Amino acid sequence: MPQKPANVIFGLADKPPLGTTVFLGFQHVCLVAISLVFPALLIYETGGSPEQAGFMIDMSLLAGGLGAIMQSLPRGPVGCGYFCPQVCGPSFWAASLAAAKMGGLPLVLGMTAVAGLIESIFSRFMHKLRGLFPPEVIGLIVALVGITVIRTAMNSLTASDPQAEAFAHHGLLIGLFTLGVMIALNIWTKGNLRLFCSLIGMAAGYGLSIASGLVHQEHMLHVGQQPWIDLPVLDHPGLAFDCSLILPLVVATLCSTLKTVGDITTCQKINDEQWKRPDMTNIKKGILADGLTCLTAGVVGGFGQSTSSSNIGLSIATGATSRVIGVAVGAIMIVMSLCPKLAAVFTVMPRPVMGGTLLFAMSFMVVAGVQIITSRMLDSRKTFVVGLSLIIGLSVDITPQVYEGLPEAIRPIFGSSLSAGAICAVFLNLVFRLGLRKSAQTALPATAQAQGEAVAFLKRQGAAWGARAEVINRAAAGLSELVELLTLHGMVRQGGIDVQASFDELSVSLKLSYAGQAVELPPAPPEASTILEDQLAQRRLGGFLIGKYADQVEVARRGEINEVRLRWEH
Template sequence: MSEESELIYKLDDNPSGKESFFAALQHVLASFIGIITPTLIIGGVLGLGDEIPYLVSMALMVSGVGTIIQAKRPMGVGAGMICVQGTSFAFLSSVLAAGFIAKSKGGGPDEILSLIFSVCALGAFVEIFVSQFLEKLKRVVTPVVTGTVITIIGISLIKVGFTDLAGGQWLLTNKPELFASPSNLFLGILVMVAIIIAHKYGNQWVRLSSIIIGMIVGMIAAVMMGKVNYSAIGQVESIISLPMPFKYGLSFDLAAFIPVALIYLITAIETSGDITANCIVSKQPITGNSYIKRIKQGILGDGVNSLLAGVFNTFPNTTFSQNNGVIQLTGIASRFIGVWIGGILIVMGLFPHIGALFRAVPSSVLGGATIIMFATVAIAGVKILTHVELNRKNMLTLAVSFGMGLGVLLVPEVVNTISANIGGELGAIIKSIFGSPVTASGLSVILLTLFLGEYPEQYHPIIQDFPMNDELPKKARS
């Protein structure tokens, strides 16, 4: 669709049931893999085993409920648009760090998940709070800060994706002689090649479904090679998964909470960008009070949905950006489609065999897809940084922030040694904060931004239409 073309169904139009179902199905296909992949990665890395099918079910179910909230906007919570909710990749490193904290204390799957979901539920209040005071963060919410953090998130996740491509963390730990075997590498590379071919030669719908196509090709090859674990499907005893609030109990650790809270701040800014893009493709204003209200309520919806995610045993949610492309391709912006999307996801989440089926996917197949997805996150951060003026202050800020983040990623022994020498709770907190590339880089860029003062690019396109714009320099407003 061209930018000048009219929408087939506008925001408040209500299509027929048949049209709504097929439009919703396309959104589900575009986002399904993104919703469940973080859960599969976290479950595999932390060794959660039999809990994975239930966690996948909860991820789908909560994503469905969250999508309905964003569409219906009950009590002013939600953007009132098709804002498909899904498990956020941005939290992956922080959630894994929290899991390893519980694991280092001798905790099993229940203790690991108890700590993760507790800190994620508590951290959701950070985003809820930020949603009401977004315009007050203009000194911190700059392209330098958001670009740096998003880039480091992507770079740090590439390590996870590349490990999966070679066979996965379990194989690396327990059977290192099979790690990076020719068969594992073949599967991972095959998935990547299939995704690339789908992008190059496919039509718009094929390109939109390229990740799914790549994984299907990889699964077919894995079946032929005898590398699919069918026992994971047969081990599921229950036919239906029912949500149970705080099924794994409640626990807290400050060292686990701080990195999660920082990522909530960043995802609030990401969500505002996704909603702005949604406004553009849905032909809604991106100026004025109605736009500001929609952004605030959309971020509030993200926070509330992440709170629900923590309560009902899944990982933090955020607004997916890929669904904006589906709106543009279909010409259907009706927010009622969001209710249909949510309904489909909830029904899928009720059946744990769906989660078990994806647990059977070999790590190499998953890694071939996720390494591209994670690298795309890093490139999105780089794209933001291309709009930054490389003056002395910004170069110093970027140099220190990337130096800290990449230094921690490449030489984790430094922080581990410092933490061990200090010992106790303080040592654990230091390891959690500075042991994560995302938090080490994120805190560095935020503190330097505040310490070094005003920036010419202080103005951020995401919050450009908040009332304080008249105070901005003319160059920034242009």
């Protein structure tokens, strides 16, 4: 059972009051609305009509709302059970634009459904691929999610009114004002002010935008002209398919899936004070929900869906991570999809307000990624995985001209810093694992010096393997106790103690072999009154303590040789 962190106000299983839940839901929906720029831009880039853009936005909200509820399910084979809402995924932008230019909206929707099907199938094998996603790779992906948004956030933050040259910088001022209000409320307030810091900040930024003229009368007219109730699914243009788009679609789906792995891992970490490693079975269910949401989006007429890193970042900032909020977000999005007037209020949000909100939320994602990376000891191999992947990812934004001449088939990989860095990290992790020695062996003398030599050996190997310091320290304590038991009580009759240590990302294992008396592992300690005078009682106490140090202990005998096997979860 996850242990609720101290900085979380409403934890995973908590149920906030109804009013609080609704306001928190609206706060997150304001952030979800920023992603609606992707279906709108897709339609406008291909010469579509405002009606088509409205249809795709409404259907994206419908699919995303269903996905947010699906991800919040605490039981069953679908959904990670965390607050992890779905939004229009930037990973699908390049592939969707190519499909729109080739065959219009029907081809976009058909290939989006195929992408969801591919991801759903891939989720069935996800739990077997933990070796591909060690914490340093997942942490890098989480950090890159935040870094990728920098360009969008800064472009939005500096957006000004093109009709008012005298106010060339007031868009930046509004964005900074929005960000400043959010930060101030988050740092220096408690209770509801901290919970709703983002919503209050956006409202303040919205109000300042109206007062300064950044929100025009035509924006208000656009909202007023929208009907209260509509069923846009009746305008569905149909589905089309093209096999030539499969490869770029697979690349886009892989990028989206890697991002989802990072997002769900972040959810696991922020909801558990004792978090140690990604739960791949849980991630498997979350990816299935992600794939089914994307499939639903294609079928009903929406843009490709993916988990929302921005909303997860906002949940960290506010300290409200309850899955009940995810259900509220999903319900509000579904209502919005059927109420164009309400949806329009969010779609005309001033861009500087969007930029300030994105910077606020993504700050937490970048830091969360760094924390996941540094949760393991970084050897030279892992340093290169993180460092080179980060450099290649950033180069996509810093020097995009380097990738202009790439073949069309692989160009989607370098469509964003997230996709380039994430795929590079997975590839380098596979390459650098080749030839990595996973086991080591040493021989210890049956003397008083053996204890120190054993601990030094294990810590040296732990650093070489990049194992978690916490696990290596526990293993070193257990090894020290065992070697002291064998040497202090003269249980080794001849020769020394052979120690074999191994590491496989999932566990640290030790096997000690020696000729002599077997170690007894009693289920309970001996009576305290017998320990000082009875040597056998002292040995039984040592055996009991060894059983407590390790997650798993086994004793076996091979002819004249005794073996003690110890294992620690990593």
